[in-house]
Amino acid sequence: MSISMVKALNNGLRKALADDPKVLLMGEDIGRLGGVFRVTDGLQKEFGSLRVIDTPLGEAGIVGSAIGLALRGYRPVCEIQFDGFVYPAVNQIISQLAKLRHRSGGVITLPVVIRIPFGGGIGSIEHHSESPEVYFAHTAGLKVVTCSNPQDAYDMIRQAVDDDDPVIFLEPKRHYWTKGEVTDETSTPTPFDRARVLRAGTDATLIAYGPMVPAALEAADAAAEEGRSVEVIDLRSLSPLDLDTVRESVHRTGRALVAHEASLSHGFGAELAARIQQEEFHFLEAPVLRITGYDTPYPPSRLESDWLPGVDRILDALDHSLSY
Amino acid sequence: MPRKQAKPTAGAEPADGPIQFLSPDGLLEPDSRLELPPAVDLLALYRDMALVRRLDTEAIALQRQGELGLWPSLRGQEAAQVGAAYALAEQDMVFPTYREHGVAWCRGLDPVSLLGLFRGSTLGGWNPYERRFGLYTLVIGAQTLHAVGYGMGLVRDDVVGSGDDTRDTAVLVFLGDGALSEGETNEAFLWAAAQNLPVVFFCQNNQWAISAPYSVQSRVPVAQRAAGFGFPGVSVDGNDVLACLAATREALTRARSGGGPTLIEAVTYRINAHTTADDATRYRPSAETDEWAAKDPLERLRLHLTASGGVGDTGGVGEEYFADIERREQELAEHLRAGCRALPVPDHASSFENTYADMPAELKRQLAEHSEFLASGFLAAGQEIGATR
Ligand SMILES: Cc1ncc(C[n+]2csc(CCOP(=O)(O)OP(=O)(O)O)c2C)c(N)n1
Ligand SMILES: [Mg+2]
Numbered sequence: 188m189s190i191s192m193v194k195a196l197n198n199g200l201r202k203a204l205a206d207d208p209k210v211l212l213m214g215e216d217i218g219r220l221g222g223v224f225r226v227t228d229g230l231q232k233e234f235g236s237l238r239v240i241d242t243p244l245g246e247a248g249i250v251g252s253a254i255g256l257a258l259r260g261y262r263p264v265c266e267i268q269f270d271g272f273v274y275p276a277v278n279q280i281i282s283q284l285a286k287l288r289h290r291s292g293g294v295i296t297l298p299v300v301i302r303i304p305f306g307g308g309i310g311s312i313e314h315h316s317e318s319p320e321v322y323f324a325h326t327a328g329l330k331v332v333t334c335s336n337p338q339d340a341y342d343m344i345r346q347a348v349d350d351d352d353p354v355i356f357l358e359p360k361r362h363y364w365t366k367g368e369v370t371d372e373t374s375t376p377t378p379f380d381r382a383r384v385l386r387a388g389t390d391a392t393l394i395a396y397g398p399m400v401p402a403a404l405e406a407a408d409a410a411a412e413e414g415r416s417v418e419v420i421d422l423r424s425l426s427p428l429d430l431d432t433v434r435e436s437v438h439r440t441g442r443a444l445v446a447h448e449a450s451l452s453h454g455f456g457a458e459l460a461a462r463i464q465q466e467e468f469h470f471l472e473a474p475v476l477r478i479t480g481y482d483t484p485y486p487p488s489r490l491e492s493d494w495l496p497g498v499d500r501i502l503d504a505l506d507h508s509l510s511y
Numbered sequence: 512m513p514r515k516q517a518k519p520t521a522g523a524e525p526a527d528g529p530i531q532f533l534s535p536d537g538l539l540e541p542d543s544r545l546e547l548p549p550a551v552d553l554l555a556l557y558r559d560m561a562l563v564r565r566l567d568t569e570a571i572a573l574q575r576q577g578e579l580g581l582w583p584s585l586r587g588q589e590a591a592q593v594g595a596a597y598a599l600a601e602q603d604m605v606f607p608t609y610r611e612h613g614v615a616w617c618r619g620l621d622p623v624s625l626l627g628l629f630r631g632s633t634l635g636g637w638n639p640y641e642r643r644f645g646l647y648t649l650v651i652g653a654q655t656l657h658a659v660g661y662g663m664g665l666v667r668d669d670v671v672g673s674g675d676d677t678r679d680t681a682v683l684v685f686l687g688d689g690a691l692s693e694g695e696t697n698e699a700f701l702w703a704a705a706q707n708l709p710v711v712f713f714c715q716n717n718q719w720a721i722s723a724p725y726s727v728q729s730r731v732p733v734a735q736r737a738a739g740f741g742f743p744g745v746s747v748d749g750n751d752v753l754a755c756l757a758a759t760r761e762a763l764t765r766a767r768s769g770g771g772p773t774l775i776e777a778v779t780y781r782i783n784a785h786t787t788a789d790d791a792t793r794y795r796p797s798a799e800t801d802e803w804a805a806k807d808p809l810e811r812l813r814l815h816l817t818a819s820g821g822v823g824d825t826g827g828v829g830e831e832y833f834a835d836i837e838r839r840e841q842e843l844a845e846h847l848r849a850g851c852r853a854l855p856v857p858d859h860a861s862s863f864e865n866t867y868a869d870m871p872a873e874l875k876r877q878l879a880e881h882s883e884f885l886a887s888g889f890l891a892a893g894q895e896i897g898a899t900r
Contacts, residue, residue: 211667237667243705248656248698255660258639259668263660278695282650283657290634291646292857293865327866351868380871427871 188370193363195337196226196302198371199344200264204234210348211256213240213249214266214302223268224304224363246276250301254283257297264348270305271314277322284353285328300347300354305333306398306448307495308361310488317485318449320397323355324425324458331425332379333357335400337367339423342376350379359398382429384436388418391442391508393501394433394459396422399446406501417505425455433459434466441472442508446496451479473511476504529778530758531748535806537814539753545745548757554828556597556752557812558836560589563613564809565840566622569847570612570629574787578851579629583610587750587782590808591715593617594755595777598763599683602670604661606645606654606684610715614685618644622843623850632854652693655712658684659699662708671709672769681709681766683759689720691736692728700740700774709766712774713759715749717781718803722794737774749777750808780806859885 190198203210212227218241221228231239242249246267253263267273273280280301287295307316324331330352334340340358347354377383385400386407395403400421407417418436422429437443443463445456456477463475478496486494530542541547567585574582585592592613599605599618607614612625619642627633628647639645648654662682665671670680690696691714703710716733718724729736737744745762747754755777762773780803784791791800816828863870863878870878 240663243698243702245698245701247695248659248702251653251656251695251699252660252663252702255657255662256664257660258645258657259661259664261664261667275694278650279653279656283648283653286634287646288867289862289865291639291865292633292635292861294635294638294640295646296868330867427867427873430873 188368189366190337190369191364191366192334192337192340192358193224193226195341195367195369196344196358197228197230198369199341200227201230201233203264203345203348204230204238207262207348209260210262210264211238211240212264212266213242213253215242215244215249215268217241217266222266224360226302226358227266246272246274247279250276250279250284250299253299253301254279254287254297257299258295262298262300262348264300264302267301267303269315270303270317270319273301273303273319276301280323280329280353280355281326285326288352289328296351297353298348298351300344300356302344302356302358304360304363305357306359306361307485307491308398310491312488313485316488316491318447318480320355320357320425320447320449321453321455324455329353329355329426330380331355331357332423333359333397333425334423335359335362335395335397335421337365337369339421341369341371343379343423346376346379357397361398362401365401380424380427380429382420382422382424382432384418384432385421386417386419388416388440390416390440391444391505392418392420392433392436392440393444393446393505394420394422395446396425396455398448399496402496402498402501403446406498406505409498409502410505415505415509428458428462430462430466433463437463437467438470441470443471443475444478444501444504444508445475446478446501448480448495450482451477452482454479473508476508478504529746529748529776530754531751532753532757533748533751533811533815535750535811537811537818539815542754545747545754545757545761548753548760551597551753551756553812553816554832556593556756557809557816558839559593559617560613560752560809560812561836562839562843563589563593563616565843566612566616566625566847569844570626571783571787573626573848573851574629579626579787580631581629581786581788583786584781584783585610585612587780587803587808588715588717589613590752590812591713591749591755591777591779594752595683595685595713595759595775597756598759600676600680600763600767602643602678602680603763604643604645604658604680604682606658606661606682607647608651608654608685608687608690609647609649610687611647611685615644618642620644621850622847623854626847626851627854630851630854632856652686652690652696652699655684655686655690655696655699656702658682658710658712659702659708662703662710663706665709666706671767674768676767679767681711681763683711683713683763686712686714687720688714688716688718688725688733689723689728690714691733700737700742700772703772704741707769707771709769710772711759711762711766712772713777714774715777715779717749717779719781719785719795721785721789733776734774742772742774744774744776746776746778749779750806750811752808752812779808
């Protein structure tokens with residue numbers, strides 16, 4: 188069945204709600220409206236307003252009360268309406284949600300999922316196109332994952348709900364409406380903390396996640412026409428990081444490129460570059476290159492298509508890498 | 512030109528001040544605004560207040576001896592904490608700040624477990640599910656939202672307003688006067704009101720948030736603020752254990768029965784500095800402290816208990832009652848001193864083990880590296896584990 192990522196997430200959440208009465212959804216406008224992106228469409232009608240909760244408008248309240256619900260044995264799935272609006276909840280996420288297991292010596296388990304539509308490319312106004320992933324990936328105690336296609340969205344959201352750790356679940360909003368095949372097979376999907384090689388290649392390894400994955404695949408196609416064989420890895424999980432999959436690939440290709448929408452400096456590419464050079468130093472043919480957003484706030488949408496890294500900049504970087 | 516501020520309008524705060532049953536000189540009188548709690552064991556109340564004060568005194572001494580890094584003293588707030596705690600049902604859940612040693616005591620926690628956080632041997636110290644007493648929260652106001660979420664859970668568990676006293680449950684969350692200014696606290700008020708949650712907010716207005724008096728925080732009296740959110744606010748003499756107990760009991764009963772949240776202001780005073788690391792002489796006159804010392808919560812109950820005739824079944828309290836308390840205090844002090852020194856330094860692996868449910872591969876690698884380093888004998892002679900390397 189070919190469905191959009193929104194529908195896949197909706198199906199995944201429906202299944203999570205049906206499978207476990209302790210699962211709750213909570214967020215702004217997620218009930219009657221079904222969420223501004225309609226990810227929770229119809230779920231309140233199906234499961235009632237005690238399980239699909241239209242909350243007051245307050246992100247600290249959403250995450251803080253999700254912690255309280257988890258302390259009472261629930262498994263809340265919070266929706267943050269847009270990436271730029273997660274910051275009021277950061278105190279609860281970083282100082283409470285991420286730390287309570289550790290603080291309690293392992294006694295407290297907080298199976299809270301925080302869904303955040305993230306990234307740009309939809310022509311939106313300010314605060315609606317941000318990529319806050321490293322703030323969370325840098326925080327011990329959180330898992331940070333992102334899906335790039337409907338099948339992963341369907342599988343990973345359920346895996347995130349089942350997981351006993353707090354999970355920041357990033358949804359690449361510009362691919363919300365992209366359709367893809369989704370099967371509801373009982374065969375176990377890839378664990379959500381593992382990366383996946385989407386396209387095999389021999390000349391260079393291109394690592395991307397979430398919103399940049401389709402561009403990475405497109406770039407690999409274009410490179411293939413010029414006779415270059417690019418391996419594409421969809422990282423899927425930023426924390427924990429599946430370094431094995433990355434290493435195995437770069438070990439073979441000797442070249443690594445990392446693409447993300449978030450700004451360059453201190454971005455996730457820096458972590459990957461450090462890891463790769465440390466582990467595969469002797470096998471590298473070229474420095475690890477990063478194709479990213481610039482170190483500015485997200486620009487006005489009329490500029491975003493130029494600002495955002497895309498296929499052309501990936502291909503330029505590939506040329507650069509291969510020139511060594 | 513600075514505009515002249517309008518006078519704050521009078522509101523819910525009654526003209527005649529906080530509700531009080533027991534005056535500083537030990538006289539017990541009714542207050543038309545609240546019912547005097549029936550069948551209260553005054554002897555037990557006083558004993559617990561005395562023991563809690565001793566706990567606090569010992570902890571300060573342990574800090575002075577270098578056994579604790581820091582201690583936030585509750586001195587002066589014993590009545591507020593013990594009174595509130597006496598109103599709890601076993602099934603109720605408590606979310607404390609970092610100063611609720613008296614509530615912890617009444618909940619039955621081993622008082623030694625309160626020391627670990629301040630000794631640096633743990634970040635928690637007890638199992639919050641065992642005595643339904645949450646971990647201390649150092650980030651001001653953060654716990655108010657956890658109380659709200661817990662209350663949402665109670666509603667969903669159908670243990671609010673069922674009419675069964677053994678099942679119906681409420682949440683009692685503590686906060687300070689300073690915490691009232693945090694956005695999260697105000698969100699918690701708003702959420703609790705909008706969803707009519709079984710949450711009682713117990714604010715100990717001890718007049719100070721470190722060096723900031725309440726006038727820095729707000730122009731509106733504490734209890735009055737509840738009205739804006741849509742639930743009752745009540746102000747009680749926080750040094751009167753009976754007023755604190757009565758108000759909390761009423762609020763918790765209402766909460767358990769589905770009547771929604773309440774804000775209680777217990778007007779009290781932080782007799783000591785903010786913590787053992789603070790110097791209160793830099794920001795407040797000693798005359799103020801003296802004035803409040805004369806309203807001491809223990810002394811007024813002692814006066815009441817020893818007054819000729821006493822009240823009801825408490826009449827005739829004699830020497831042996833106080834001698835027994837003194838004996839218990841000694842035992843407690845020894846328990847704290849020995850227990851504090853015996854608190855185990857956690858294994859270095861525990862931090863790694865408790866960060867995630869299952870340790871990720873990278874953390875396993877880091878733990879192995881750290882363990883190997885520690886085992887390498889790299890420690891210079893005389894250096895102990897815990898010293899910086
Ligand atoms: C969010 C936050 N900001 C600042 C601090 C530093 N701090 C610790 S206690 C305190 C004052 C708290 O006052 P109050 O709420 O009245 O509680 P009290 O200490 O009087 O019991 C401050 C500012 C903190 N712990 N958390
Ligand atoms: Mg205070």
